[in-house]
Amino acid sequence: MVLVAMLPRRIRYFIAVAEEEHFGRAASRLRIAQPALSRQVRLLETELGFDLFERLPRGVRLTPAGQVMLTEMQALEVQAQAGVGRARLAAEGRHGTLRLGLIESVAWQGLVPDALREYRQRVPDVDVSLSTMPTAPQLERLRQRQLDAAILYNPLEVEDLVSIRLASIPIVLAMPEGCPLLDLPEIRVRDLTGYPLIGFQRLASPKLFDDLNAALVRAGGEPTFISDPMNEAEMLALVSMGSGLGLANAMQVWRPPHGVCFAPVADLNVTQELHVLHRRDEDSPVLAEFLAVLGEQARAVGPEPLFDAV
Numbered sequence: 688m689v690l691v692a693m694l695p696r697r698i699r700y701f702i703a704v705a706e707e708e709h710f711g712r713a714a715s716r717l718r719i720a721q722p723a724l725s726r727q728v729r730l731l732e733t734e735l736g737f738d739l740f741e742r743l744p745r746g747v748r749l750t751p752a753g754q755v756m757l758t759e760m761q762a763l764e765v766q767a768q769a770g771v772g773r774a775r776l777a778a779e780g781r782h783g784t785l786r787l788g789l790i791e792s793v794a795w796q797g798l799v800p801d802a803l804r805e806y807r808q809r810v811p812d813v814d815v816s817l818s819t820m821p822t823a824p825q826l827e828r829l830r831q832r833q834l835d836a837a838i839l840y841n842p843l844e845v846e847d848l849v850s851i852r853l854a855s856i857p858i859v860l861a862m863p864e865g866c867p868l869l870d871l872p873e874i875r876v877r878d879l880t881g882y883p884l885i886g887f888q889r890l891a892s893p894k895l896f897d898d899l900n901a902a903l904v905r906a907g908g909e910p911t912f913i914s915d916p917m918n919e920a921e922m923l924a925l926v927s928m929g930s931g932l933g934l935a936n937a938m939q940v941w942r943p944p945h946g947v948c949f950a951p952v953a954d955l956n957v958t959q960e961l962h963v964l965h966r967r968d969e970d971s972p973v974l975a976e977f978l979a980v981l982g983e984q985a986r987a988v989g990p991e992p993l994f995d996a997v
Contacts, residue, residue: 697731698760700724701739705757709746783973784814788825789838792919792938793961798854799838802984806977813973821918822892829964835974840936840959841894848964851978853985855958858899859940859949861926861933866948868932873953876906883931885922886912895959899934902957923947 703713704724714721732739739753749757773782793799794817803815818834825837826845842850860874868874868882889896913931916922922933927946936959940949963981965974 697727697734698763700727701731702757702760702764704728704740704747705749705753708748782810782812783971784816785973785977786816786818786833786835787838787977788818788820788828788834788836790822790825790840791819792936792942793838794819795938796941797938798961798981798984798988801988802977802981805984806980809980810973810976813976826964829966832966835969835971836963836965836977838961838963840961841892842962842964843894845964847967849967849969850962850964851982852960852962853981854961854988856961857937857951858895858934858955858957858959859937860952861923861935861939862948862950863926863929864946864948866932869948869950874950875954876903876952879903879932879952883911883913885925885931885933886915887919887922888915888917891917892959895957898957902955906954 700713700717703717704710707713707716710721710725710728714724717724728739737752738750739756740747741750789799794803806813807815818828820828822839822842825834825839826842826848828834829837829848838853840856842848860868860879862868868878871878887896914922914925916925919933919935919939923935923939923944925931926933927944934952934955934957935949937949937951943949963978965978
């Protein structure tokens with residue numbers, strides 16, 4: 688067996704003689720001459736400084752030291768075979784650890800959790816480590832090789848990384864319960880006139896910030912932002928308090944804060960582009976298998992029925 692051949696030659700010879708209890712049968716099993724086998728076993732005993740076998744008129748018998756030696760070497764053989772098996776699985780992307788960074792909302796429903804479930808079914812021996820964090824820390828940890836891949840929205844200035852687009856996620860209107868806009872058959876940008884809008888700091892997502900402002904102006908809106916929290920959680924907390932309306936990622940529909948309702952804005956036409964990123968020199972088979980599953984899921988899924996959940 689190829690795996691057994693990984694053991695030192697004289698150890699393999701010793702195991703064969705011990706298991707056969709006969710030099711002739713062991714030599715036939717190993718396909719070598721019996722005198723050569725006897726000589727190699729004698730050399731092993733000389734190197735060790737003690738006898739492994741009692742030579743009998745018809746065969747051999749293990750000494751007490753030889754019995755211990757056989758037990759230990761058989762265990763080493765099993766361990767070597769298991770190690771090679773795990774290494775082969777790792778080479779095929781089916782063993783190891785996958786470290787993913789992601790924006791929290793993408794893990795709630797749809798593409799990413801579906802891909803992770805499928806990946807788990809295909810490669811159950813890979814340990815998956817998930818770390819939810821904003822975009823900037825994800826990119827920093829990815830570049831520092833503390834993550835294997837990052838899943839985030841609207842990546843900018845990532846020319847040093849490979850960025851693969853996965854999906855477009857629409858922006859929707861977040862309103863407090865009882866908002867009159869909920870009674871409209873269709874909400875348009877002009878309907879937001881007179882309502883205070885809760886914005887967010889441009890630093891949090893420059894592209895989304897610019898896209899939203901441009902879309903609102905283009906659709907004839909005159910946005911009045913009364914606050915600029917740093918993230919969507921803070922913005923939605925203010926919406927829940929009745930402080931105003933917010934424009935949020937549609938994935939928030941799957942985990943609506945208490946007292947907050949969501950609806951599309953027909954003529955807003957702003958989306959966030961979901962990407963997965965990895966280093967250009969990345970050659971991990973484990974990551975390659977995950978990217979293959981993620982790509983399959985991205986191609987297979989259609990538009991999310993987001994408002995069926997509201």
